[in-house]
Every structure is written in structure tokens, then in C-alpha cells.
Amino acid sequence: MKGTVFTIFKKEMFRFLGDRKIVFGTILLPGIMIYFLYNFMGDALSNQLSVEEDYKASCYVEALPQELSGMLEQGFAIEEPSGKTPEEIKKSVREKKTDLYIVFPENFMQAVSEYDAGKETEKKAPLVEIYYNSSEPSSTEAYSEATMLLDAYESQMANKFDINLGSGEAEYDLATDEDSTATYFSSMLPMLLLIFLFSGSLAVAPESIAGEKERGTIATLLVTPVRRSHIVIGKIMALSITAMLSGISSTIGTVLSLPSLMAVDNSVNTSINGSVYGVREYLLLAVVIISTVLVLVTLLSIISAYSKSIKEAQTFTMPVMILVLLVGITAMFGSGAKKEWYFYCIPCYNSVQDMIGIFQFQADPVHILLTVCSNIIFVLLGIFVVTKMFHSEKILFNK
Amino acid sequence: MNELIKVNGLSKTFSLSAKQQKLEKTKEKKKTAVHNLSFTVYEGEIFGLLGPNGAGKTTTLRMLATLISPDEGDAVIDGCNIRTEPEQVREKIAFLTSELKLEDFFTPNYLFHFFSELYHVPEEAVEERRKMLFGVFGIDAFADVKLANLSTGMKQKVSLAISMVHLPNVIIFDEPTNGLDVLTAKVVTDFLLDLKKQGKTIIISTHIFSLIEKICDRAGVIINGKMAVCDSLDKICAGMSLEDRFFELYQQNAGGEAE
Numbered sequence: 001m002k003g004t005v006f007t008i009f010k011k012e013m014f015r016f017l018g019d020r021k022i023v024f025g026t027i028l029l030p031g032i033m034i035y036f037l038y039n040f041m042g043d044a045l046s047n048q049l050s051v052e053e054d055y056k057a058s059c060y061v062e063a064l065p066q067e068l069s070g071m072l073e074q075g076f077a078i079e080e081p082s083g084k085t086p087e088e089i090k091k092s093v094r095e096k097k098t099d100l101y102i103v104f105p106e107n108f109m110q111a112v113s114e115y116d117a118g119k120e121t122e123k124k125a126p127l128v129e130i131y132y133n134s135s136e137p138s139s140t141e142a143y144s145e146a147t148m149l150l151d152a153y154e155s156q157m158a159n160k161f162d163i164n165l166g167s168g169e170a171e172y173d174l175a176t177d178e179d180s181t182a183t184y185f186s187s188m189l190p191m192l193l194l195i196f197l198f199s200g201s202l203a204v205a206p207e208s209i210a211g212e213k214e215r216g217t218i219a220t221l222l223v224t225p226v227r228r229s230h231i232v233i234g235k236i237m238a239l240s241i242t243a244m245l246s247g248i249s250s251t252i253g254t255v256l257s258l259p260s261l262m263a264v265d266n267s268v269n270t271s272i273n274g275s276v277y278g279v280r281e282y283l284l285l286a287v288v289i290i291s292t293v294l295v296l297v298t299l300l301s302i303i304s305a306y307s308k309s310i311k312e313a314q315t316f317t318m319p320v321m322i323l324v325l326l327v328g329i330t331a332m333f334g335s336g337a338k339k340e341w342y343f344y345c346i347p348c349y350n351s352v353q354d355m356i357g358i359f360q361f362q363a364d365p366v367h368i369l370l371t372v373c374s375n376i377i378f379v380l381l382g383i384f385v386v387t388k389m390f391h392s393e394k395i396l397f398n399k
Numbered sequence: 400m401n402e403l404i405k406v407n408g409l410s411k412t413f414s415l416s417a418k419q420q421k422l423e424k425t426k427e428k429k430k431t432a433v434h435n436l437s438f439t440v441y442e443g444e445i446f447g448l449l450g451p452n453g454a455g456k457t458t459t460l461r462m463l464a465t466l467i468s469p470d471e472g473d474a475v476i477d478g479c480n481i482r483t484e485p486e487q488v489r490e491k492i493a494f495l496t497s498e499l500k501l502e503d504f505f506t507p508n509y510l511f512h513f514f515s516e517l518y519h520v521p522e523e524a525v526e527e528r529r530k531m532l533f534g535v536f537g538i539d540a541f542a543d544v545k546l547a548n549l550s551t552g553m554k555q556k557v558s559l560a561i562s563m564v565h566l567p568n569v570i571i572f573d574e575p576t577n578g579l580d581v582l583t584a585k586v587v588t589d590f591l592l593d594l595k596k597q598g599k600t601i602i603i604s605t606h607i608f609s610l611i612e613k614i615c616d617r618a619g620v621i622i623n624g625k626m627a628v629c630d631s632l633d634k635i636c637a638g639m640s641l642e643d644r645f646f647e648l649y650q651q652n653a654g655g656e657a658e
Contacts, residue, residue: 004517007517014505015502019504217501219466219500223464223465225489225517226517
């Protein structure tokens with residue numbers, strides 16, 4: 001068995017790795033594309049969403065109280081709305097010519113001092129209206145700043161207690177780089193990895209099985225004394241390695257560019273990176289990835305063996321791709337990996353749960369073992385099914 | 400004479416898809432391609448299966464090569480049963496049909512070594528056989544050229560050479576000269592005659608009368624999946640030309656279904 005399986009495996013590997021188009025298009029290009037695309041997206045979004053540090057937002061203020069003018073003038077370029085109607089100023093904000101329009105009620109300070117929140121009275125609290133344009137980053141940021149200043153002023157008036165006074169947030173945020181990385185990697189990477197591995201498998205499996213059926217080259221193999229099961233095993237092994245190379249390339253591209261992409265969100269600790277994980281995490285990840293690739297390749301091999309052509313195989317694959325995508329998306333919800341053992345018996349879903357655990361430094365070896373075992377059982381069943389299909393005249397020769 | 404291939408009542412029926420029913424202009428959902436076919440091929444002879452398109456020649460050969468299974472009947476090739484020992488049968492035969500294609504990505508050299516490994520050809524014998532077979536078919540100059548860049552005739556020669564990597568005793572070729580130019584067809588015919596001289600047993604299927612007359616010792620005429628006659632050429636023809644005899648048999652057996 002070993003000999004013929006290896007011969008088939010070698011031939012398939014030579015077919016994939018000897019073809020520059022496949023090597024470039026399936027293995028190298030995805031990683032390179034992802035790296036540049038994510039970096040480009042990160043830079044573009046940062047440029048779009050950030051505002052220059054020395055920028056002072058232009059702001060019209062109606063009935064600005066004396067007590068607040070100093071505070072607001074520090075952060076904003078205040079303009080008097082002299083001669084302009086409220087509608088004209090709102091139009092200016094809408095047209096992104098002005099960042100903010102703040103309207104204080106007349107005698108704001110007096111109204112504030114007369115208002116007692118503790119008393120039940122029909123008198124409403126004085127209302128400050130702030131008009132802004134959410135499609136303009138400078139206006140959005142100015143709105144946040146104005147709201148924050150006024151909230152702080154309001155708190156200061158009541159001043160019963162303070163929260164995190166006088167210090168930067170960093171001093172109170174006790175999350176380590178590992179925690180930040182774990183949070184973001186465990187929510188993003190399982191889905192991305194699953195998609196990359198699926199795409200890698202999709203790039204080669206239909207070509208190798210449905211393609212050989214379509215071209216008539218599979219029949220040439222079938223008239224040799226080689227067992228059908230050996231042909232199937234040899235092909236699945238070669239397809240898995242090629243798909244894995246494609247997945248690794250995409251993952252490297254993602255890990256290298258993810259910090260740049262996540263830097264868009266100001267709340268994210270930009271020091272996140274894959275180097276916080278140790279050898280143990282990467283080894284466990286490799287084990288999970290290998291068993292996942294085998295599952296995906298086997299699944300696509302069944303579909304490809306059933307299909308009459310590459311095109312048909314790709315069409316039949318679409319619903320499966322959506323399903324795999326949905327399984328990947330589950331990583332973005334919920335808190336941490338599932339604790340129940342039976343979740344680790346469901347192919348693909350078990351891989352996602354394991355990856356969440358690994359990225360959160362909470363991998364359970366029992367769960368990973370369960371995943372590997374159930375995936376191997378799935379693969380063996382798949383090999384049995386594809387072998388049966390390779391024995392079926394209707395499936396192999398019906399055009 | 401030693402009976403090397405013994406075929407006993409082979410039958411094969413195919414289901415017809417709606418598309419095939421339309422093409423065949425029939426409402427029948429099944430088509431019997433081969434019906435109760437029996438014949439014997441003796442060691443060291445060339446046996447020809449003659450018949451019109453769709454007569455069941457290729458189906459018969461595909462069953463003998465274990466590519467498809469018969470619904471009824473069986474066959475024994477060089478002591479191995481096609482139903483119970485398909486892998487052993489495949490080890491003993493060379494099978495070639497236009498359906499079997501080689502991957503365009505590879506070179507003749509690579510494919511020769513690949514198939515040699517699959518047929519467990521001893522490593523020390525591979526190079527010698529490659530030189531011999533590539534020499535016969537004039538492939539040497541193209542041995543390292545990808546199949547995608549070779550002509551149809553050269554591809555056919557490569558297929559022939561590769562089908563013989565294990566130098567089997569039984570050779571089953573379906574329409575071996577079909578689509579070839581006269582020069583390539585002559586190379587193939589000479590090769591088959593040379594194999595016969597080496598004591599190999601050969602079955603070919605064809606609808607070319609001259610090929611049967613030139614190389615076959617015995618022949619079987621298949622019409623509508625049934626064996627109309629199976630004997631030596633002299634006895635089949637009975638003083639007539641093979642072509643005239645074939646049309647006579649066709650009139651008798653086609654049941655008014657002449658194309």
C-alpha cells in the first residue's frame with residue numbers, strides 16, 4: 001500500500017508544485033495579497049477616520065455662558081453666529097464647512113442652578129443641543145470632545161465622587177499585550193483561518209478529482225492494478241499539503257498585517273502581535289490546522305468525485321462554503337471556547353472552538369485530542385465514500 | 400491451443416438519461432449494450448472484434464479491462480476472473496482506448512516512470528524498457544516535452560508505449576489506429592504484429608476491415624451487442640471479402656436497424 005499511495009502522492013505534488021501558475025496563484029499570491037490588502041485597508045481607514053493632532057474644530061456656539069467659554073475655547077475655534085440663522089449654520093455643518101453647532105439655552109447657568117434633579121418637579125433640565133456631521137471624522141471627534149467636556153463639567157457641579165481622576169486610561173487598563181492579542185486574534189483568526197484553508201482546498205481539490213474525470217485521465221489510473229482506495233488516499237494527502245501551504249501563506253499575511261488593520265480602532269492596543277504566542281500554542285494550532293485541512297479536503301473530494309466537471313464541482317461547493325463561513329463567524333460571538341465535550345465532535349466547529357482556546361491561552365489538550373480523533377474518523381469515512389464513488393461506473397463515467 | 404481469454408455470456412445494460420434518450424431517439428430508459436457475449440481468445444493470436452459504432456465493442460473491452468462490471472456472465476484472463484480478481488487482471492493486461500487520456504502537464508519520460516512504479520516494474524528494468532518502447536514509437540526526441548505540446552499522433556504513441564510499461568502477456572486495444580495518419584497507423588500495426596511474434600495475445604476492436612484482414616488470426620463480429628459470428632477469418636468470409644460478408648451479417652442480424 002505504502003508504495004502506490006506514495007507514488008500517487010508524489011505525482012500529485014509534482015503536478016501542483018511543478019506548475020508555476022498553481023504555486024503562485026494558490027500558494028504565494030493569497031498571502032501577499034492579504035498582507036498588502038489589509039495594510040492598505042488599515043492605512044486607508046486610519047487616514048479616513050483620524051484627525052490631525054493640532055487640528056482645532058470650527059464651532060458655532062449660541063448663548064455661550066461666560067463660565068464655559070474658557071474651557072471650550074481651548075479645544076475649539078469658537079465663532080459667533082452673528083447674523084447667521086440656525087438653519088444656515090446647520091447647513092454649514094451638513095456641508096462639512098463647520099464641525100459643530102452648540103446651542104445653549106438663554107441664561108443657561110441660572111437655569112442649571114435652579115434645577116434640582118432630586119426634586120420631583122415639572123421643570124425639565126436645561127437642554128444643550130449639539131449638531132454635528134457623523135460622516136466627517138473631524139466633526140465626529142469634535143462632538144465626542146464637546147460631549148466629554150460638558151459631561152465632565154456637569155459631574156464637577158455635582159461632584160459626589162470621581163472616577164480615574166487625573167490619570168491616563170493606560171494606568172487603569174490592566175490588560176497585557178497578551179490579553180489584547182488574545183481578544184482580537186481569537187475573534188478574528190479562527191474565521192479567517194477556516195476561510196483560508198477552505199479556499200486553499202477549493203483551489204486544488206476540484207482540479208485534481210473532477211478535473212481528472214473531466215479530462216479522462218482518471219480512467220487511465222483506474223486501469224492500473226492500483227487499488228481505488230490508494231488513489232484516493234494519495235490524492236487527499238497531496239491536496240491537504242497544498243491546501244495547507246496556501247493556508248499558511250494566507251495566515252502569515254494576516255498575522256503580519258492584522259496590527260495595522262486593527263490600529264484603525266483607537267480602543268485597540270496597537271502592540272498586539274502573534275509573537276505573544278509560544279511554541280506550545282503554535283504546535284497545538286498546527287495540529288488543529290492539519291486535521292481541519294484533512295476534513296475540508298475530504299469534504300471537497302467527495303463533492304468533486306460526484307461532479308462531472310470542475311465547474312460543476314465549484315457550483316456544488318458554494319453552499320458548503322457558506323456553511324463553513326457561518327461556522328467561522330461563530331468565533332466572533334460568545335465568550336471563549338465551549339466547555340462541553342460534544343462540541344468537539346462536530347468537524348469544522350470543533351476546529352473553530354479549539355482555535356479560540358489556543359488564541360486565548362486556554363487550550364484544553366483533551367478537547368484538541370477529541371477534535372483530532374473525530375476529524376480523523378470523518379476523514380476515514382470520507383475516504384471510504386470517495387473510494388466507493390471511484391468504484392461506481394455511474395459516477396465515474398456518466399457524462 | 401491454450402485458451403488465454405475465455406468470455407462467458409457477458410451482458411451489460413446502461414440506464415439512459417433524458418439527454419441520452421433524446422440523442423438515441425428512444426423512450427426506453429435502459430439500453431442493452433452487450434447481450435450474452437461469449438468468445439475465446441487463444442494464446443499468441445490476434446483476435447479482432449469487428450462491428451459498427453455502438454455495437455458494444457468498447458463496452459466489451461471495458462468489461463474485460465475491469466473498468467466496468469458486467470451485469471451477467473464473466474471472463475477469465477490468463478487465469479484471473481474479471482469479477483473476483485480485478486486487480487490481478489489489470490496487472491496482466493495492457494488496455495488502451497480513446498477514453499484513456501494522459502495528463503497534458505507531464506512529459507512522456509515522467510509518465511513512463513510513474514506508470515512503471517504503479518505496475519511495480521523493477522527499477523533496473525525501467526530504463527531499458529523505456530528506451531526500447533520509446534525507440535519503437537520514435538518518442539525519444541520528445542521524451543522531455545510536455546504532452547500538451549505534442550501532436551495527436553505523438554500522444555497516441557506515448558499512450559501506447561506507456562500502456563506497455565509492464566510488458567504484459569495480454570494486450571487489449573480499442574480502435575488503436577483510430578484518428579491516426581497512415582504513417583503512425585503503420586507504426587502501430589507493425590508494433591502489434593511484432594508483439595504477436597513475441598507470443599503476446601492481443602484483442603483489438605475496430606471497424607476497419609483492412610486492419611482485421613491484415614493482422615487478425617480470428618475475429619468476432621458484434622452487431623447490436625450480440626456476437627453474430629466468431630471464427631477464423633477464412634471461415635467467416637467463406638470466399639467473400641470481409642466487407643461483403645460483414646454487410647451480409649449486418650442485414651441478417653440488425654433487424655432492419657441499418658444506419
